[in-house]
Amino acid sequence: MPAKTSKRQPARELLFGNLWEYDPAPETASPQLQSRYQLFIDGKFTAPKTKKYFPSISPRNEETLAEIALAGAADVDAAYAAAAKAFPAWSKLPGAERGKYLYRIARLLQDRAREFAVAETLDGGKPIKESRDFDVPMAAAHFFYHAGWADKLNSVTPGKTLAPLGVVGQIIPWNFPLLMLAWKLAPALACGNTLVLKPAETTSITCMKFATLLLEAGLPPGVVNFVTGAGETGAAVVNHPTAKKIAFTGSTAVGKSIQHALAGTDKKLTLELGGKAANIVFEDAAIDQAVEGIINGIFFNQGHVCCAGSRLLVQESIADRVLAKIKIRLRSLRVGDPLDKNTDIGAINSQKQLEKIRELVDAGVNEGAELYQPACSIPSKGFYYPPSIFSGVTLSQHIAREEIFGPVLSILTFRTPEEAIEKANNTAFGLSAGVWTDKGSLILKMSTELKAGVVWANTYNKFDPTSPFGGFKESGFGREGGKQGLLEYAQLI
Numbered sequence: 001m002p003a004k005t006s007k008r009q010p011a012r013e014l015l016f017g018n019l020w021e022y023d024p025a026p027e028t029a030s031p032q033l034q035s036r037y038q039l040f041i042d043g044k045f046t047a048p049k050t051k052k053y054f055p056s057i058s059p060r061n062e063e064t065l066a067e068i069a070l071a072g073a074a075d076v077d078a079a080y081a082a083a084a085k086a087f088p089a090w091s092k093l094p095g096a097e098r099g100k101y102l103y104r105i106a107r108l109l110q111d112r113a114r115e116f117a118v119a120e121t122l123d124g125g126k127p128i129k130e131s132r133d134f135d136v137p138m139a140a141a142h143f144f145y146h147a148g149w150a151d152k153l154n155s156v157t158p159g160k161t162l163a164p165l166g167v168v169g170q171i172i173p174w175n176f177p178l179l180m181l182a183w184k185l186a187p188a189l190a191c192g193n194t195l196v197l198k199p200a201e202t203t204s205i206t207c208m209k210f211a212t213l214l215l216e217a218g219l220p221p222g223v224v225n226f227v228t229g230a231g232e233t234g235a236a237v238v239n240h241p242t243a244k245k246i247a248f249t250g251s252t253a254v255g256k257s258i259q260h261a262l263a264g265t266d267k268k269l270t271l272e273l274g275g276k277a278a279n280i281v282f283e284d285a286a287i288d289q290a291v292e293g294i295i296n297g298i299f300f301n302q303g304h305v306c307c308a309g310s311r312l313l314v315q316e317s318i319a320d321r322v323l324a325k326i327k328i329r330l331r332s333l334r335v336g337d338p339l340d341k342n343t344d345i346g347a348i349n350s351q352k353q354l355e356k357i358r359e360l361v362d363a364g365v366n367e368g369a370e371l372y373q374p375a376c377s378i379p380s381k382g383f384y385y386p387p388s389i390f391s392g393v394t395l396s397q398h399i400a401r402e403e404i405f406g407p408v409l410s411i412l413t414f415r416t417p418e419e420a421i422e423k424a425n426n427t428a429f430g431l432s433a434g435v436w437t438d439k440g441s442l443i444l445k446m447s448t449e450l451k452a453g454v455v456w457a458n459t460y461n462k463f464d465p466t467s468p469f470g471g472f473k474e475s476g477f478g479r480e481g482g483k484q485g486l487l488e489y490a491q492l493i
Contacts, residue, residue: 043221
């Protein structure tokens with residue numbers, strides 16, 4: 001409930017000042033966490049041969065949630081052996097039968113949606129309303145969608161038949177642990193492949209909880225195997241000779257090293273890497289709608305989004321107006337406990353990522369950009385950073401070129417569509433972009449000339465399992481979702 005205020009106070013202060021308060025609305029569902037998580041190999045939870053474990057720290061309050069098994073090379077060997085053993089039977093299973101398993105997994109995830117949402121928020125730091133309303137439902141949607149394709153693979157490319165590749169190695173990032181797991185597992189399983197997947201070391205819990213869904217769904221042993229660990233474990237997954245394909249989502253630097261490691265081999269590879277997306281607002285756009293899209297584009301999931309609209313390009317004639325509205329909107333955002341349903345911006349995923357954000361923000365200030373941060377209270381424990389915007393940014397500054405991966409927006413201006421296109425494309429990345437205008441012809445022009453895998457028109461961060469997602473240049477190659485995503489996990493015969 002809002003706090004009581006004097007009638008003499010202006011409405012603007014009541015709405016956007018420090019006088020508007022919310023009672024805590026904590027999520028009370030139990031995440032059903034274990035104190036220790038083993039590896040999941042050949043349909044069983046298995047202690048690591050290394051006999052080592054590492055802590056999973058909650059960015060919410062820096063407390064240890066659980067111990068996670070550290071997989072070594074021998075564990076990765078065992079996972080690949082189990083996947084290879086399971087491949088003949090799984091690949092020959094009729095598509096309709098494989099689809100039944102995927103449907104079952106999707107329904108089980110829906111049944112335990114609240115539990116998984118809380119676990120995802122505790123482990124990753126994102127607001128519970130995002131885990132509850134986006135991550136978990138979208139993960140289930142990917143399994144539903146690909147379940148429908150499992151018995152229709154001959155229709156993907158008329159005249160050709162899709163055959164599975166074999167055993168696939170997959171590595172997922174920490175920003176959307178459960179959703180990225182679904183993006184990777186669902187199409188690969190629908191096509192008849194078996195899998196070895198490694199989650200990010202800072203967010204392994206929902207992956208290991210997901211293994212219990214696989215058991216409950218009756219998935220045959222060895223079809224899906226989970227190995228947990230850090231860089232060495234990931235390298236073992238990538239370099240293993242059994243893998244016919246590697247699918248990686250993560251940083252551009254790691255993606256480059258994987259591409260280098262696989263050069264000269266016959267392994268297929270898809271990479272979904274970083275981004276520095278341009279969100280472009282023209283003077284004829286619906287300004288209030290665009291401002292909401294700008295806020296969603298950069299502050300969703302604390303900016304831990306590879307396709308975040310971290311570069312705002314505004315036409316000069318409306319730049320001051322848009323900046324003023326963004327500042328007002330920032331003052332209404334609530335930063336704090338991600339388990340509180342009122343929270344808009346939760347915790348930064350790790351201390352390491354928080355330090356990177358601070359370093360790049362300091363660089364922006366030192367290079368002459370103007371920083372604005374609204375007054376907001378930050379919890380005393382945990383990893384938090386206030387929503388931040390830079391105005392007066394130039395293309396040469398670090399904040400306009402490097403992926404910050406945090407709640408930081410850089411604002412640039414332009415005069416003509418041609419200048420907007422030139423500035424938007426002046427980046428090493430090419431994952432996504434947004435265009436805000438009332439003119440359909442301008443949307444079509446921008447969408448064809450922007451070098452980005454996804455271009456949103458008068459919206460931002462809209463995803464659907466039926467739509468392919470991927471990038472160009474240093475944002476990677478290959479697509480996930482839609483028919484195009486199925487082709488990445490199959491060979492044509």
